[in-house]
Amino acid sequence: MRAVAIVGVGMHPFGKFPDKRLRELAKTAVDAAVADAGCKLEEIEVAYVGNAYEGILNGQESIRAQVVLRHAGLSGIPMMSVENACASGSSAFREAWAAVASGLYDVALALGVEKMFVGDTDRTVQAIATSSDVDRTRGTGFTFTGMYGESLRRYMGKTQTTAEHFAKVTVKNRANAVNNPYSQYRQATSVEDVLNSRTIAGPLTLLMCAPIGDGAAAAIVCTAEKAREFGRKPIWVKASAWVSGLPRKGEDLEAVPSAAERAAKQAYEQAGVGPQDLEVIEVHDAMAPAELTAYEELGLCAKGEGARYLDEGHPYLDGDHPVNPSGGLSAKGHPVGATGLAQIAEIVWQLRGEAAGRQVTGKDGSGPKLGLTQNGGGHIEGDAAAQLVHILAR
């Protein structure tokens, strides 16, 4: 396999854009990634597009990749739409990485894009529920917030974690997002405000949950040779790990390792690093409290120790392992198909030292050298349907 460089990333801000169509969100991200890479649009040889709900919400199914990329000026090249629910963006990134690593193509585009704000929350919530096994969940009142709530209540019962800890994650991530121009929320908040916001599915309150929104993110990956040609300092893909969940039923979920744990383990092995080496991390906090279990699944701390890890300050912007400097899903926003690629973009900016206002300093003060993204998608039999972990380095 060949070394793969990320040479360009770009985003459309996350938020509610009632006047923009999917293709317009996509074009902004693609244009920005191409400009960032210093290449020409025509140099892209293959493209993968991650999107989850455009068919159900806006009626465009089947050829989403071609429709949005034609608007961005791309045609003729091989294109494919890929899906893995909330991990659709990193699934597109994975395929683009493999396309270059394999030797099949020298320059590949990965795009994630989603338009979830359609002015009707019920319709959007129903669309989100299609990321479960609908034959089993339909008519059962299943929602992702309900599922997270149940899982968090169980977690609280087994550990010393309190609702205040969950609120603290939101407070940390909202503070980070203040300085992220792509973020849907850009106001700081307090533990008190988070706990006093409307209960969605106890212990989850409104401010702990990722908002409904629209957005896009893109990355251009290429060979070392092409990176030199484009003149952009490359960020290297050191690991690309991808798994689906194993069935985890009943109370004793830990009898089976989670998909996130298994993906992280694979990624560390591929990159030849461990969790202690990570200097900047983006995790899948669709509900802010999930960040605590992500610390554990990534091996940053022991099982059940997520709250302590937070209390000790490690995952803060000035901690030794900053998590979600972008604001994460709960503060930056979570337009499903775009999320995985927004995580990639954030880590690229951090590794380049371009994350003004939210830049982490790295172990030796010269900026971070090694970063990780963890992106989970969907729910099936007690676990994520897909988990992808990427490790990036400058």
Place this chain on the structure above:
Amino acid sequence: MRAVAIVGVGMHPFGKFPDKRLRELAKTAVDAAVADAGCKLEEIEVAYVGNAYEGILNGQESIRAQVVLRHAGLSGIPMMSVENACASGSSAFREAWAAVASGLYDVALALGVEKMFVGDTDRTVQAIATSSDVDRTRGTGFTFTGMYGESLRRYMGKTQTTAEHFAKVTVKNRANAVNNPYSQYRQATSVEDVLNSRTIAGPLTLLMCAPIGDGAAAAIVCTAEKAREFGRKPIWVKASAWVSGLPRKGEDLEAVPSAAERAAKQAYEQAGVGPQDLEVIEVHDAMAPAELTAYEELGLCAKGEGARYLDEGHPYLDGDHPVNPSGGLSAKGHPVGATGLAQIAEIVWQLRGEAAGRQVTGKDGSGPKLGLTQNGGGHIEGDAAAQLVHILAR
């Protein structure tokens, strides 16, 4: 890139199965492919699933791969749903091939599955229309049959082709399908019956159009070493070509080569063969007359000579270049996501000499040695959104 062998293929028959869900169709095809390969289900390392309309028609979006494969007994491994409209099945095959060719995995599964018969033709027709750019076609009366009709009228105006020629394609393919146990239609027909059947979009009549139906097809691909281990005589993937259409507007469509032409050219170059070397061919005749232009796009005959090529007998089962021995889309059926993999399955059976009743003999009478599949998907700005051509050899 490593050599990639197809060691197992399997199908669920194409047809209308009101009592079966998507996962049940999928399981039958996966079980059959695994049995055919002589491997264990647990030996599959990665899986790609092609499907187009399950979200819109039956409410399962986002994690279609995991839902259907969990039912077939697969979990934990990396899985992804991929889409390219009617070319979703060969897109899944393409990614599975690349996964093995690249060295990332030794054994990969590609599955195509679709459930289009929902007891409401209007809903299914609307779902099919989502394989166009809906922002441009919505409210314009666009249908794929209408688009094919217009294109065929133009073709008739430029060539000596008549409606009888179109009917002859149907008659040929229906005759082939009589001996295909997986075919949706298994009755022979006549030119007269085809021309007298209801007009759908002149010159297209009902019997020229692929029916609405359900079905699934799967293939297991692996390395040469694994093929030896499984003990199955391999069919080799000699070429995998994949393109999207370029904009082709107005009357002079031939000013821009079609996506099918470009994909075929790439495939011949990869395999080091030409159209005259092909001994068995499956093409994308979603409407039977499209087979005539496919002859031309694949280089079997010159532009505008499709009807003559048919009249001379070349594409018949006993001709020198048999086309659609399975019955093709118009007779075998066209459950969209399954079609590309059903083409692969047919060519594998033909190359192994296992296509009882519809077996082609090959140039030297010992059975065909080289076959091709051509699978197109979607419509955007005057061309297919995706075209995939694969060349297989024993």
